[in-house]
Amino acid sequence: MECFEESKDFDYLRDPDIPFCFLFVFNSFLEIYNCCNETMTWTDILSYAIIRNVKFTQTEVDYILKCKNWADAQIKKMRDEEEGSYVSTEEAEGQT
Numbered sequence: 001m002e003c004f005e006e007s008k009d010f011d012y013l014r015d016p017d018i019p020f021c022f023l024f025v026f027n028s029f030l031e032i033y034n035c036c037n038e039t040m041t042w043t044d045i046l047s048y049a050i051i052r053n054v055k056f057t058q059t060e061v062d063y064i065l066k067c068k069n070w071a072d073a074q075i076k077k078m079r080d081e082e083e084g085s086y087v088s089t090e091e092a093e094g095q096t
Helices: 008-013 020-036 042-052 058-085 089-094
Strands: none
Touching (some): 020 042, 020 058, 042 058
16 A cells, blocks of 8 residues: 555645745744634734744745745635536536
8 A cells, every 4th residue: 555655646735845944934834824714814923923922024924925825826726626627517408
């Protein structure tokens, strides 16, 4: 049996390769984003910083927001692909 790490079928589920110097920012982003249900805001970042007693630099905040934009784009892409793979009822009836 092939394990998850070796299977090419699950490549889309893997986290991107993150350079070591950005792991803190990426892990912070993941924690914030997972708690926000795709609606991460500036307030969420500030709340996280207060709760975790972290002082983000402006550059780190910018990168967290870039991660958010990347995640939103990936989710949209996956949803568009999913919608495109199904044939609507009207299209199916029109083909008969």
